[in-house]
Amino acid sequence: MKNILLVSPLFEERHKLFEDEGGRQKRGSDRGFMAPISIATVAALTPPxxxxxxxxxNVRGIITEKTEFPRKYDFVGITGFSSHLRRVTSISNIFxxxxSLVGIGGPAASTTPERYVDLADIVFVGEAEYIWPAFIQEWANGSTRKIYRxxxxxxxxxxxPPRWELLGADIHRYMMGAVQTSRGCPFDCEFCDVPxxxxxxxRWKPVPDVLKEVEIQQxxxxxxxxxxxxxxxxxLRYVRSLLKELVTLNNSFPKPVHFFSQMTLNVAKHDDILEMMSDANFAGLFIGIETPNKESLxxxxxxxxxxxDIVADVHKIQSYGMALWSGVIVGFDHDSPEIFNIxxxxxxESHIPLPLIHLLTAPPGTKLWHRMQKEGRLVSGAEEPVMPKPNTNIIPGGMTRLQLLKGHLELYERIRDWDAWADRLIGYITSIRRAPKVNLSAEEARRHRRMKRLGGMLGKMQKGPGNALLATIRGLLNINPKGRSRAxxxxxxxxxxxxxxxIQASIDHAPWLFPETIGPLIIMQLRQVELLRQGRPAMVRQxxxxSSPGxxxxxxESALVIPENFATSYKKIFPGIHxxxxxxxADKTRVEEALIEIFTQFLSRxxxxxxxVEEYHMADLESTCDTVIGEENRHPKTGLVTLGPPATTDWRKSxxxxxxxxxxxxELRLRPGREDEAIAHVGAF
Known part of the structure; x- marks a missing residue:
């Protein structure tokens, strides 16, 4: 039996508030934010x-040369975002x-595979449902490819369904479990790498499958x-059908689960969805607000x-009791230095409890990244795995970089101020107009009664030493008692x-919010204050x-990217070449690979x-097409695994x-300097 280890790296920007001063070796040995659904899903796709x-x-501590494991692993798979690059590199080198054979996948490898081809034996580009089983079967047969795409x-x-049982007791060390109902987004925000x-x-999972995953974790x-x-x-049709069933399922549990998710602001236009989300016991939503500047939007x-009307929409959503965590961005071309006060x-005014302030950044492959590169405004060396970020990889259009960095720091400090935070949170609490129709467990009912009794003690706590308040919050929110001095x-x-x-506002206006909704918001504010304390020196240094002279x-460096005009012509050209x-x-399972090779060769020239695109360009493209087809037919690829839907799937729908x-x-970014390396790809199996 071959042994596989799947690793989720540490978020290095994740500083622990309530841990011993044990340094990096102990960091991550406490609690994580969300259970690692990516590696648990890949585990589920692995044959028994x-x-x-x-x-x-994030919960078991960082892997070092001295870390011991219960067995020797034949293969180690590592996932990660771009902010994980340093940790991914270290883990890969160790194994x-x-x-061990090492493979790297996840969002970062799927957007910038050129960064990872030299860091691992195998790179997985894209979603895992087909390429992971293909790799497993080929590996079992004694051969693998460099890139599975x-x-x-x-x-x-x-x-x-993710194999959560493999986490064992660690499942209780996360603030939240995780379920994915869908992938993809119909919108086209320039800075976003989701599309x-x-x-x-x-694309969405069948509703019964989603309910099953919820029930397993409950x-x-x-x-x-x-x-x-x-x-x-x-x-919208799918989410309505899901929420209807979710309300029923959650009310069947002895203790209803609290749900959280991320979505777009237009949810405010659908009262029935807001009602069902409230009654399903949604406690918090992440919504990308970005900016009140209409021109920047x-x-x-x-x-x-x-x-x-963004403010009205936010107030409406929060009137159903669901607190917003919102992404906010500064640095758009239409942002002047006044944007920070705005x-x-x-x-x-909008009473968003937890705004997450970001410098505008251009992730690789996004439309913003292409535009910044074309306009000569893409900056190198700006990636730091910390929050708040001290730098960005763009040159803004409406102010200088120095104005952007200074304004970002000042806004961050003003937003994290405790009085400003309390004003926003109390505004949210007092704006609630509808309580969720959720069956309270006996335990929750007792807790609500305790909360009402606690109200009379708050005045004394406010005047007394911090220890009493810390003990109360720790007891209610299950905060790790380590590191009392830092807390x-x-x-x-x-x-x-x-x-x-x-807390007083919650007791007076919406006692059901504490601690399940208000508690995490207190912890997150504590975390954000600590992140600012630790991140401020780097922001000041930048x-x-x-500010230094000159x-x-x-x-x-300018990368070879697809010309914008060609992208327009491509839509007309593609059907004929396809x-x-x-x-x-001859081998219909390799249509996608052949198309990639044809257009890559054409654009490389x-x-x-x-x-x-002129007539002579089309003649060259058709000649390239015939050459690639001829090469494929003369030298068929043997031993490649083909799984899943056939290549004849309706390409318009897909x-x-x-x-x-x-x-x-x-491919255009991968190939410079690697022309002699044979890179095989897995397409739509």
Whole structure:
């Protein structure tokens, strides 16, 4: 039996408030935010004849050369976002030295595979439902490829319930469990990499499968579940059918689960969905607000926010008792230095409890990334795995970089101020107009009675020492008692007063919110204050650096990207080339690979000079097409695993042209310096 280890790396920006001063070796040995659904899902896609272990650095500690494991692993798979690059590199090096085959996948490898081809033996590009079983079968047969790429996005009916049992007792060390109901988002925000990774077409799991996953975690004792969708309301008909069943299921549990998710602001236009979410016991939502600046919203193509009253929509959503965690961005081209005051006033007026402030950044592959590169405004060396980020990889259009960095720091400090936080939270609490229709468990009913009795004690706590308040909060919220001195430092008099104001408002207006909704918001504010304390020196250093005489940011190297004009012509060209390949290629399972090769060779020759597709360009493209087909037919690929839907799937429905172009773009970035390396790809199996 071969042994597999699947690793979720540490979020290095995740500083622990309540842990011993044990340094990096102990960091991550306490509680994590959300259970690692990615590696648990990959484990579920693995045949039973392979032994699989899961390791999440966020709760089990970072992996070092000295870390001992119960067995030697034949293969180690590592997932991760771009902020994990440093940890992914370290983990890969450790296990390659131990003789394990190492593969890297996840969102970062799927958007920038060129960063990972030298860090691992195998790179997985795209979603795992087909390419992981393909790898497993080929590996078992004694051979593997350098890159496994999923071209067509899989339907989620083929996914499997995550194997949460592999986490064992660790499942209780997470603030939230996780369920994914869908992938993809129909919107097209310029800065967002979700459409690039998961596509514009919403794909969803069957409702019974989602309910089964919720029930599995509830039976394991999970009391909070995050629906980690790109956009929970991406398909309104689907979400209505899911919520209807979810209300019934949750009320059948002895103790109802609290749900959280992320979605777009247009949920405010659907009263029935808001009511069902409230009655299903949704406690918090993440919504990307980005900015109150209408011109900036239009610039970034966030049209669903540009044509509405954002403050009114936020108030309406929160009137159902669901607190918002909202992404807020500064640095759009239409943002002047006044945007920082505008953002602050907007956030205080809208009563968003937990705004997450970000510098505008251009993730690789996004439309913003392409535009910044074309305009010579893409900066290199700006990625830091910390929050708040001290830097960005763009040059803004409406202010200088120095103004952006200074304004960002000042806004961050104003928003994290305890009085400002309490004002927003109390505004949210007092705006609630509808309590959720959820069956209270006996335990929750007793807790609500205790909360009412606690109300009379708050005045005394406010005047007394921090220890009493800390003990009360720790007892109610299950805060780890380690690191008491750091926790007490965070609870200085201003913080204690703000927290007590919030608890009092909750008891007076909405006692059911505490602690399941208000508790996490208190913890997150504590965390954000600590993140600012630890991140501020780096922010100041970057400001000082860019204030120095003669400083100029280093521009990113120009990559060979698909010309914008060609992308327009491509839509007209694709059907003919697709028909030519489909008709003449002997192995129909390799249509996608052949198309990628044809367009990659064509664009490698013509490059960024291709402003308009002329007749001689078409002649060259058709010649390339025939050459690739001939090569494929003369030298068929043997031993490759083909799984899943056939290549004859309706390419219009599957968005194949868009997916091929994404893959071609990645190939253009992968191939410089690697022309002699044979890179085989797995397409839509």
């Amino acid at each position: 004849e392979f032994h699989v272990d899961l390791y999440d650095e 390659r030295k131990r003789g 999923q071209v067509i996005k899989p339907e989620l009916e083929v996914s499997r 690039y990774i998961f596509g514009h077409r919403s 039976k394991m004792g999970v009391q909070r579940i995050f629906f980690c969708d790109d956009n929970f309301i991406g398909d 239009k610039e970034t193509r966030k049209m669903q926010n540009a044509h509405t 953002q602050y006033d907007f956030l205080q 007490l430092m965070a609870l200085e008099p201003k913080a204690r007063k703000a927290i007590l104001r919030v 400001i000082e650096l860019e 400083f100029q940011p280093e521009l990113a 028909a030519r390949v489909s008709e003449s290629l 013509w490059g960024t000079n291709l402003e308009q 968005k194949l042209p868009e997916e091929i172009l994404h893959s071609v773009e990645q």
